[in-house]
Amino acid sequence: MKNQYEIISHTTIHSFKIFLVNLLYREPHVHGDIEICYILEGSVIMCSAGQKLCFKKNDFVIFNSCQPHEIYGDENNPALILALQVSPSFCKDYFPKIQDLDFSFCLCNSCLSPQDANIFQGTLLELSRLYFSKSQGFEFRCISLLNLLFYYIITAVPYNQAEPEEKNRILIRNQRIQRISQYIQEHYTEKLLLTQMAEAEGLTVSYLSHFFKEHFHLSFQEYLSSIRCEKARQLLLLTEHGLLDICLESGFSDIKYMNKAFFKKYGCTPRQYRKDILKAPLPVQQKTILSTQNFFSDTTSLVLLEQYFLNAEKILKEYSLGKVL
Structure with missing residues (x-):
């Protein structure tokens, strides 16, 4: 992850x-x-x-x-x-x-x-x-x-x-997309604010927010939440960690916030997700565990x-x- x-x-x-x-x-x-x-x-x-x-x-x-x-x-x-x-x-x-x-x-x-x-x-x-x-x-x-x-x-x-006049603008845009994406992937487990990234890029929060939405087609919070939810899902499947530990390892500030984000993405709470997978037939469990990428x-x-x-x-x-x- x-x-x-x-x-x-x-x-x-x-x-x-x-x-x-x-x-x-x-x-x-x-x-x-x-x-x-x-x-x-x-x-x-x-x-x-x-x-x-x-x-x-x-x-x-x-x-x-x-x-x-x-x-x-x-x-x-x-x-x-x-x-x-x-x-x-x-x-x-x-x-x-x-x-x-x-x-x-x-x-x-x-x-x-x-x-x-x-x-x-x-x-x-x-x-x-x-x-x-x-x-x-x-x-x-x-x-x-x-x-x-x-x-x-x-x-x-x-x-x-x-x-020709667009080339430099596109290069700057692509470099910014790469920097933003890399920064999120390296720091999603930490407290991560759009203001931090805007400051690092030398941009206003408003400009970066619009830039993010335009090029990632998600808001900054939606993108970050998706990455954290996937990390939480993997931990639910591959470990026996409690919800609090999973919450912290995934970068969520508290269990309530994790539950809300997880439910929005997967249609159930983390606890229910783990419970349903454990009840599922073994082939389903095996496929799900490999679901990120094999x-x-x-x-x-x-x-x-x-x-x-x-x-x-x-x-x-x-x-x-x-x-x-």
Whole structure:
């Protein structure tokens, strides 16, 4: 929970990272990379840019750098998501304007023809297979596939391009979003006031309040409360701590405030939530405990995605792309 602000480290290839994750819920968060989420199994509701959109199996969505978003899965069925996070500077030498593009928050499949959508999905899966297996020379082919993916994105997905005079303003905005998000994630267990953050940013409280609402699409208190509620929910599931200890560890000032916030978010009190989970069948308990995020290792990802990789190979061969790529 302390590291929900994602400072993404690209350890294998510096420009991007791929991971497979099983989740039921992901609290509001921000990261500096462009992110592509491909729904392999299940369904999710993704909240961003003031919208709530439902994504199902085989759908994919793109999040811009520094675009706050929140993900809800089906409460009884975790979603399996393949995520690609790419530094906006990966193509700066030959396509520098990528950093000035603001992609629409939409169902990206609908922007592509059925054939191109199949090629996109097959290419993303082949890129993932290479990334997880790390065979000799995989880096070269990965970069070629990454460029192909962004060819389809640039030519099909709607976007706005910043005018030259806007670039500096957008850079300042994104840096501020990152600082604010990081500060909240590092200090949510403490007494945290908007006045503190406004002072640190050299802004008035009124301006920062409006800035927060405009870009996070939640008030400061709603955003902070959501993070604290998720921490409390994890502690209820994974520990035997009493409510007072959970209250303090989650950053709530008192149990009454925690109960009110928890009820608003989950529809029940913390005590009732723990009681209901303990009464639930074991499979439900297991799914719920994994609900924040369950990341798979490269080796496990290869096993879980084997059937998807076979389908991707068929798709690429069907369109005569297997050897070309």
